[in-house]
Amino acid sequence: MGTTQRKWRWRSNPLRRQEDVVEAWIVLIVWTPALVGGALAALVTAGAAEDQYAEQRAHRHAVRAVLLADSPHGVTADWSTDGRRLLLSPPMGRAEGHVEAGLFGAAAALAVAAPVFGAGAVTRAWLDRRRPAHWDQEWDLVGPQWGPRTG
Numbered sequence: 001m002g003t004t005q006r007k008w009r010w011r012s013n014p015l016r017r018q019e020d021v022v023e024a025w026i027v028l029i030v031w032t033p034a035l036v037g038g039a040l041a042a043l044v045t046a047g048a049a050e051d052q053y054a055e056q057r058a059h060r061h062a063v064r065a066v067l068l069a070d071s072p073h074g075v076t077a078d079w080s081t082d083g084r085r086l087l088l089s090p091p092m093g094r095a096e097g098h099v100e101a102g103l104f105g106a107a108a109a110l111a112v113a114a115p116v117f118g119a120g121a122v123t124r125a126w127l128d129r130r131r132p133a134h135w136d137q138e139w140d141l142v143g144p145q146w147g148p149r150t151g
Contacts (some may be wrong), residue, residue, distance in 0.1 A: 035113075
């Protein structure tokens with residue numbers, strides 16, 4: 001698709017209708033906040049997740065588990081931190097943290113962009129329903145000038 005085909009709604013053209021101009025503005029209005037808002041949401045969310053994982057790596061550390069009684073079953077030791085003696089999972093590795101933060105960022109971008117694109121799609125569908133009615137009105141004005149209809 002050439003540049004002239006993509007920008008046809010913006011050019012002066014006797015066949016361009018008001019709906020075409022409105023649709024061009026809708027596309028611009030939809031894409032701008034979807035891209036900018038989605039990118040900002042992705043960056044903020046991924047950054048917050050990265051910070052959280054870095055904090056966990058800095059504050060969580062392994063402790064020694066002591067078996068107080070013999071057990072016929074295997075013993076699984078976990079991580080324990082802080083004064084409340086909470087059992088926690090090990091901190092996420094750096095590579096895992098980057099991947100998960102990226103996934104959270106992508107989800108945030110999608111959460112911002114999806115409603116914006118949805119609103120644009122609904123508005124464009126409304127315009128698509130209006131176009132045939134306007135074409136019929138215009139044909140009623142122009143059609144008789146073409147002479148008698150055949151068929």
